[in-house]
Amino acid sequence: MQLAKRVLAVKPSATLAISAQAKELRKKGENVINLSAGEPDFATPDYIKDAAINALKENFTKYTDTAGIKELREKISLKLKKDNDLNYSPREIIVSTGAKQALYNALMVLCNPGDEVIIPAPYWVSYPEMVRLVEAIPVVLPTKNFRIEPEKLERKITKKTKVIILNSPANPTGVVYKKEELEEIAEIIVRHNVHCLSDEIYEKIIYDRIKHISIATLNDKIKNLTILINGFSKSYAMTGWRLGYAAGNKEIIAGMKKLQSHSTSCPNSIAQKAALAALGGNQSEVERMRKEFEKRRNFLTKRLNEIKGIIFSEPEGAFYTFLSHPQISDSLNFAKELLEKEKLAVVPGIGFGKEGYLRISFAASLREIGEGIKRLKRFIENS
Amino acid sequence: MAGWRLGFAVGNKDLIGALAKLKTYYDYGVFTPIQVAGITALTGSQECIKEIVSTYQRRRDVLVNGLNSIGWKMEKPNATMYLWAKIPEEFQKIGSMKFSLDLLDKAEVAVSPGIGFGRFGEGYVRFALVENEQRIKQAIKNIKKFLT
Secondary structure (H helix, E strand, O other): OOOOHHHHOOOOOOOHHHHHHHHHHHHOOOOOEEOOOOOOOOOOOHHHHHHHHHHHHOOOOOOOOOOOOHHHHHHHHHHHHHHHOOOOOHHHEEEEOHHHHHHHHHHHHHOOOOOEEEEEEOOOOHHHHHHHHOOOEEEEEEOEOOEOOHHHHHHHOOOOEEEEEEEOOOOOOOOOOOHHHHHHHHHHHHHHOOEEEEEOOOOOOEOOOOOOOOHHHOOHHHHHHEEEEEEOOOOOOOHHHOOEEEEOOHHHHHHHHHHHHHHOOOOOHHHHHHHHHHHHOOOHHHHHHHHHHHHHHHHHHHHHOOOOOOEEOOOOEOOEEEEEOOOOOOHHHHHHHHHHHHOEEOEEHHHHOOOOEEEEEOOOOHHHHHHHHHHHHHHHHHO | OHHHOOOOOOOOHHHHHHHHHHHHHHOOOOOHHHHHHHHHHHHOOOHHHHHHHHHHHHHHHHHHHHHHHOOOOOOOOOOOOEEEEEOOHHHHHHHHHHHHHHHHHHHOOOOEEHHHHOHHHOOEEEEEOOOOHHHHHHHHHHHHHHHO
């Protein structure tokens, strides 16, 4: 059987092997501690679930506008104004089946085969694969202390560069870019007239009273080149609902709408009503979850500091830390042995384009984090 | 369940495996409660399907019999909720787009122009059986006026 080249070029998720093995062990009754999760461990807030139940009762179960119901796009427009000081009209917004589809569609709309997309490393595992699926070329940009160095970014730009991916707050490092850094990056993007795909999915999960800044707010030129990606999964603990959105220049959004109309049509109608409630409701649940993540981060970093030789990123946002230790060389092997011997599941750094590292998620209870780090310490000390 | 967005593909496991890989990077799974609803749809009583089908069949009969009786001749479709109808001879020259627009404007009946289904669809329109019998009868009256 001969599958198309575009799907053969795509690697299966490097993180999948570990999570499958962790599940297997758990099924056998092993006491596995899972610090590999990419989703909040909280339940979706009740007021959001109630909105979905009402949508069902009112038979809101038919096709909607491909770009999402107008009320939701209006509410997102309002949110972008209020939280981010950004003006996007509902016509400059599209709701998709997860932020993932929004990212994928944006790449589909912007890239021709052979175009280059610059991805700062360590990166979220899906970026390079999505770029390959649209038959563009991922160009990896190494970073310093996990932050983009503007002059190195500029050196990666060629005639074929079409898009630069920016992810702040970042998965897997927890890096949040400051205004001055964004200004330097934006200046380069504008000068070279490329696009910025700004993945802001972790916007609300941010610590130490740092303020999230969207690169699109800096000036009109960068705003016009930016496609802002966000969604409901992380802020509102709604991963399974599959609902995200993109905001940007209306021609790009229209292109994404056209594409979506022929691939998945509208996002799920019930989830759209739930998202409307999420944005419209009291935001105290978001803050409650954020505070809990901050408490966990503080606990985790304190415990990690007790392990000799560990170097880790102090997360400013998101719910991950990215760490290295002299004993971690082959991260996949290390993660496998850690799981086998200590029943601790973490994600090997190689999947994020950085060998010698591990990603630890703190979307887990304090007890699990405490026990997990105890096991990591024991494993390092005994090997 | 149109707005629920749920479908499936079945086939050779290598092909399905490749689809699953693609889906990992495209939209990552299906809204979870909807998957549970999908299980219920498949395992529960299938009576609702019979009811829906007989409703469409009655609508089809009313529409086709009605159109035939006013001189717009066509066969009954054997499946789906659509009726694919050749535009009456005297209106052929204006094309399916203009014919559909005129029908909407003058008879207040919305149909899809055949040209939207490819160039070989020209000369035809598509009716969807999404209105109740009473309203279909009203539509036939309006179409009769329009045609004569």
